[in-house]
Amino acid sequence: MSVNSVFSVAKKMKKGFTITELLVAIGLLAAVxxxxxSIFHYSIEAQRTAMATAEIMRTLRAITDQLNYDFAGIRTDDAPIIMQFRGNSTDANKADSIVFFTVGDFQTMDxxxxxxxxxxxxxxAGLPPDTNIVDPNxxxxxxxxxxxxxxxxxxxxxxPNSLSELMNIYISDVNTATDKWLKRPDINYRDSNDIAMYFAKGVDNFTIEFCGKSNILGGDIDWQPPDNTRRRFGLSGVDPYPALIKFTFTLYDSKGILKTGRRFEHIVYIGE
Structure with a gap:
């Protein structure tokens, strides 16, 4: 082999990538x-959203199961149903409340x-000012x-009252009893007696609507959502017992992943 041939082969072996080839390779690497x-980010966000949704659904199940249990034994023969409506139906933080009497198997925390x-x-729930909770709603x-x-x-x-004794007290002074029963409870986390009232966190815009038997026409339900008023049904009340009660509320996850939460409706049947 001649000297020129050796140098020619060596020159070919030392040849590298061109600038164009490097730019193309870097561009492809950057794209990958x-x-x-992006895929990793969306996967993480999807997982976070799924976990937040699962938490909300667990809270929803706990609320609806308890509502169903409590209303299954509701007394509509010798006890009232009382509702308090606070705020307009379009308010972001509407906070309605309801009181009723029911039969079941109940026990204290201890x-x-x-x-x-x-x-x-x-x-x-309301909260004492020293609990550092920003939004009690x-x-x-x-x-x-x-x-x-x-x-x-x-x-x-x-x-210490039987139902009949309590109803006698209620009838003798309806307004005082109603004010007491509908008082928004304060919950102090340091008081073990208050923990029993802490039902669910991340619940907002709790709204109650009702429908009487006469408001169910041809399969269409005419929900009655009075604003800023109090209604008493049944015993010593102006209105007869409703046939249906609808609870609407927004649930949030504990980490605030779902910023606007999820809105749900749950309907309980009261009957005649």
Whole structure:
């Protein structure tokens, strides 16, 4: 092999990439990395959204199961249903509440007091100012007061009255009893007696509507959403018992991933 041939082969072996080839390779690499980053980002966001949605659905299930249980034994023969409507139906933080009496298997948090009749309150909770909770409207309270024998005494969870005795008190002074029963409960996390009222967090814009039997026409339901007023149904009330009650509320996840939350409706049937 001649000297010129050797130098020619060596020259060919040392030849590298051109600038154009390098730019194309870098561009392809950047595109692949960008696509991978985008896919990774969307995968993480999808996972976060799925976890937030699952949390909200667990809260929804807990709320609807408890509503169904409480309303399954509702007393509509000798006890009232009382509703308080706060704010207009278009308000972002509408906070309605309801009180009724129901039959079931109830007990206090410590399990020492049991009873089969209780007064139930549902509504947004209030909070003492020293708990550092910015928005108390996002806590749904369920206050259960068991009707217990007179010798037991009273507490936040039970009171010494039979249903008939309590109804006599209610009829003798309807406004005082109604004000007491519909009082928005304050929940102090440092007080073990208040924990029983802490039903669900991340609940806002709790709205109640009702429908009487006469408002169900041809399969269409005419929901009645009175604003800024109080309604008493049944015993000593102006209105007969509603046939249906609809609860509408917004649920948020604990980490604030779903910024606007999810809006749900749940309907309970009261009957005749």
């Amino acid at each position: 990395l960008a696509a991978s980053t 399990g020492e007091i049991r009873g089969n009749t209780a007064r139930i309150y549902y509504g947004q 996002k806590i749904l309270a369920r206050k259960q007061v068991i009707l217990a024998p007179a010798e037991i005494g009273s507490s936040n969870e039970y009171e």
